[in-house]
Amino acid sequence: xxxxxxxxxxxxxxxxxxxxxxxxxSFRYFCEKFQIAKSTLSEDVSAxxxxxxxxxxxxxxxxxxxxxxxxxxxxxxxxEDQKFLVELAHKLSTPDRILPGGLLYMTDLLCxxxxxxxxxxxxxxxxxxLRPDCIMTVETRGIPLALLVARxxxxxxxxxxxxxxxxxxxxxxxxxxxxxxxxxxxxTMPKRSLHAGERVLIxxxxxxxxxxxxxxxxxxxxxxxxxxxxxxxIEAAEPQDKIIADYTALLRLYKIDEANMKIDIKPN
Amino acid sequence: xxxxxxxxxxxxxxxxxxxxxxxxxSFRYFCEKFQIAKSTLSEDVSAxxxxxxxxxxxxxxxxxxxxxxxxxxxxxxxxEDQKFLVELAHKLSTPDRILPGGLLYMTDLLCxxxxxxxxxxxxxxxxxxLRPDCIMTVETRGIPLALLVARxxxxxxxxxxxxxxxxxxxxxxxxxxxxxxxxxxxxTMPKRSLHAGERVLIxxxxxxxxxxxxxxxxxxxxxxxxxxxxxxxIEAAEPQDKIIADYTALLRLYKIDEANMKIDIKPN
Numbered sequence: 001x002x003x004x005x006x007x008x009x010x011x012x013x014x015x016x017x018x019x020x021x022x023x024x025x026s027f028r029y030f031c032e033k034f035q036i037a038k039s040t041l042s043e044d045v046s047a048x049x050x051x052x053x054x055x056x057x058x059x060x061x062x063x064x065x066x067x068x069x070x071x072x073x074x075x076x077x078x079x080e081d082q083k084f085l086v087e088l089a090h091k092l093s094t095p096d097r098i099l100p101g102g103l104l105y106m107t108d109l110l111c112x113x114x115x116x117x118x119x120x121x122x123x124x125x126x127x128x129x130l131r132p133d134c135i136m137t138v139e140t141r142g143i144p145l146a147l148l149v150a151r152x153x154x155x156x157x158x159x160x161x162x163x164x165x166x167x168x169x170x171x172x173x174x175x176x177x178x179x180x181x182x183x184x185x186x187x188t189m190p191k192r193s194l195h196a197g198e199r200v201l202i203x204x205x206x207x208x209x210x211x212x213x214x215x216x217x218x219x220x221x222x223x224x225x226x227x228x229x230x231x232x233x234i235e236a237a238e239p240q241d242k243i244i245a246d247y248t249a250l251l252r253l254y255k256i257d258e259a260n261m262k263i264d265i266k267p268n
Numbered sequence: 269x270x271x272x273x274x275x276x277x278x279x280x281x282x283x284x285x286x287x288x289x290x291x292x293x294s295f296r297y298f299c300e301k302f303q304i305a306k307s308t309l310s311e312d313v314s315a316x317x318x319x320x321x322x323x324x325x326x327x328x329x330x331x332x333x334x335x336x337x338x339x340x341x342x343x344x345x346x347x348e349d350q351k352f353l354v355e356l357a358h359k360l361s362t363p364d365r366i367l368p369g370g371l372l373y374m375t376d377l378l379c380x381x382x383x384x385x386x387x388x389x390x391x392x393x394x395x396x397x398l399r400p401d402c403i404m405t406v407e408t409r410g411i412p413l414a415l416l417v418a419r420x421x422x423x424x425x426x427x428x429x430x431x432x433x434x435x436x437x438x439x440x441x442x443x444x445x446x447x448x449x450x451x452x453x454x455x456t457m458p459k460r461s462l463h464a465g466e467r468v469l470i471x472x473x474x475x476x477x478x479x480x481x482x483x484x485x486x487x488x489x490x491x492x493x494x495x496x497x498x499x500x501x502i503e504a505a506e507p508q509d510k511i512i513a514d515y516t517a518l519l520r521l522y523k524i525d526e527a528n529m530k531i532d533i534k535p536n
Contacts, residue, residue, distance in 0.1 A: 008319035010275060014282050015325050020382070051276035057283050099437045107436055107458065111426060113419035114288070139408045140429060144415045151381035158379060161408060168375055169367045190375065 009034050010044050017048070017060065017072035021124075022154040026069040045070050056080060074152050075125040076118075084118055085267040089251055092234075095261040102256045104263065110205055110233075111144055119250070120148030123203065123231055126248060130228045132201035134158050134194070138187060138216055145233060146203040158193040158200075160219055162186065168193075172222045176215030187215045189223065196224030206253075207232040210243035217244065234265070277302050278312050285316070285328065285340035289392075290422040294337040313338050324348060342420050343393040344386075352386055353535040357519055360502075363529040370524045372531065378473055378501075379412055387518070388416030391471065391499055394516060398496045400469035402426050402462070406455060406484055413501060414471040426461040426468075428487055430454065436461075440490045444483030455483045457491065464492030474521075475500040478511035485512065502533070 013030060030041050049060040056077035062070045076084075088109070097105045109115050132153060137146035138160040150157040161168075168190035178185050194200065200220045207213055213230055220227050235249035254264040281298060298309050317328040324345035330338050344352075356377070365373045377383055400421060405414035406428040418425040429436075436458035446453050462468065468488045475481055481498055488495050503517035522532040 007275060007278060007315045008322055010279065011282050011316055011319035012323040012325060014279050015286060015320075015323075018283060018286055019385070047275045048279055051279035052283075054276055055280040055283075057280060099435065103435050105435070105437055105458075105460070107427070108424065108461065111415070111418075112424050113415060113422065116415075117287070117419065140411070140427065141435070143408070143411045144425065147379070147381060147384075147412045147415060150379075151385065154381065156376065156380050157412065159375070159408065167367065167371050167373070167409070169373055190373075192373070193376065 006044070009036070010047055013044060014048055017070070018058070018074075020154065021072055021074045021152055024063065024069040024071045030070070073128075074121045076121070081122050081125070082267065084122070085250055088115065088119075089265050089267055092251070092265050093263045095263070097263060098256060098258055098261060102258045104206075104253065104256060106205070106234075107141055110141055113144075113148075116144045116148045117151075119145055119233065120150075120152040122250065123149045124152035127201055127229050127231060130201055131199065132228055133198040134200055135203050136160065136194075136200050136216060136220065137203050138162070138212060142203065142205040145205055149201070149203050149231075153201075158189070160187050160189045160216060163188065172219060174215055174218045174222060176218070177211045185215075187212075187219060189219045191223065194220065194223040194225045198225040199228045200225050201228055202230040203232070205233045206236070207234070207242070207244075207247065207249065208236040209239050209241070210247075213247070214243045235268070274312070277304070278315055281312060282316055285338070286326070286342075288422065289340055289342045289420055292331065292337040292339045298338070341396075342389045344389070349390050349393070350535065352390070353518055356383065356387075357533050357535055360519070360533050361531045363531070365531060366524060366526055366529060370526045372474075372521065372524060374473070374502075375409055378409055381412075381416075384412045384416045385419075387413055387501065388418075388420040390518065391417045392420035395469055395497050395499060398469055399467060400496055401466040402468055403471050404428065404462075404468050404484060404488065405471050406430070406480060410471065410473040413473055417469070417471050417499075421469075426457070428455050428457045428484060431456065440487060442483055442486045442490060444486070445479045453483075455480075455487060457487045459491065462488065462491040462493045466493040467496045468493050469496055470498040471500070473501045474504070475502070475510070475512075475515065475517065476504040477507050477509075478515075481515070482511045503536075 027038055031038055052058045052060055058075055059073040099105050134156045135146050135150040136158045147157050163186055171188045171190045173186055173188045175184050175186055202216050217227050230247040232249045234251045234253050236253045249268055251265055252268050256263050295306055299306055320326045320328055326343055327341040367373050402424045403414050403418040404426045415425050439456045439458045441454055441456045443452050443454055470484050485495050498515040500517045502519045502521050504521045517536055519533055520536050524531050
């Protein structure tokens, strides 16, 4: 009976840790919740840690001391991540994704919860050291991806809008040139969504010339916050000259050949 | 040693089930993955099931027979859900959320991954029997919520846009009257995002008169799909006459009193 109970307790602990990525639970929290001694908790945490290591399904970190505790850091192993990205590139290469004008249809994949969950964890693993306070994106297509990066980091998402929104109070606007439409556009962000000094990680689905990303950087700076990183699911090989530097991209789109219906996209 | 191994295996199984809500894993999948007999798997699954029941952190369902298997259905118990909604209503009631024009600022809460994750599971529990094939919303503010409802159901999200988008191919447009801005607006949806006969659950953050929701219903019908449900985080008490019927709302916004800086919002 006791043995069953131990298993049930560890399952519940696993679920709680997974549901709250990066959140540092004090040892006391679990000791009190499950009415166990600290030595017992240590054994339980070791079991979870070993399992995650063995199966490559995330990490459990323990911090000693008065301010210590235990936390879950999501992420598969690098090999699995690479396999996932190769498969994703393959899915993005089917000829029926070519839209008039040589554009790539990818909204369906960006709205698939399983795919964006997995991508969120991959981005988090790569950007872990940046320790962002929040994730930023601009509407619309990149929102699901950015939200699940935010979920993997367990930090809030902030969204810039095109034009201004009446439902978000006073805001800051900037103008930028979008590479896709080649027009001057306005991007706006509610003042209360970012605070001075906050560390912001910019996430978007596609980066061509970097105009939109550059707009986001300017918005963050206008609000007194700090861009600690810029990461994209896909970077286009063309144009070669980008307005922004120091970014990360998981996939690289080499060419969309409309005449021969071929898409060349590969993991970076 | 064997005992430790059993625990590690069960932890990994728990993680896999949680990461794939509603997905029916065949018994064979786990037997082969962990190299165990079916009787051993049954014991493992029982332990996970018991733990989830004991701690109210979700459900594990097993289906017998050749097409059978095991799956995880997320969701806390009703009492915890209710407590969460009371707290959320409380957070939404702080006077600094009142924007000029008597609007409610709630983007921050709708972009908090923990909050929308939890809401996603609550919506899923309430709408479980509708068995939607996909979740639909319209940009922008409701996207994070709708995505995590989609994640809880483990089905895709589809997004309608305002105006038309050049990056999504041929699309269907409809006009509708938005209650917030009192103007005729256009809503658009790429043709390839929905297929005829698909069961669609509409999700949005706020419903006032129902104009926007009605627009979404019309879009779904234009594409030959079927609306199986309409659910909102918040319904406004005013106007009392809604364009749509048969909907679910978790919270009810009774009044925003701009003069006295008071917001009256409660769980339904």
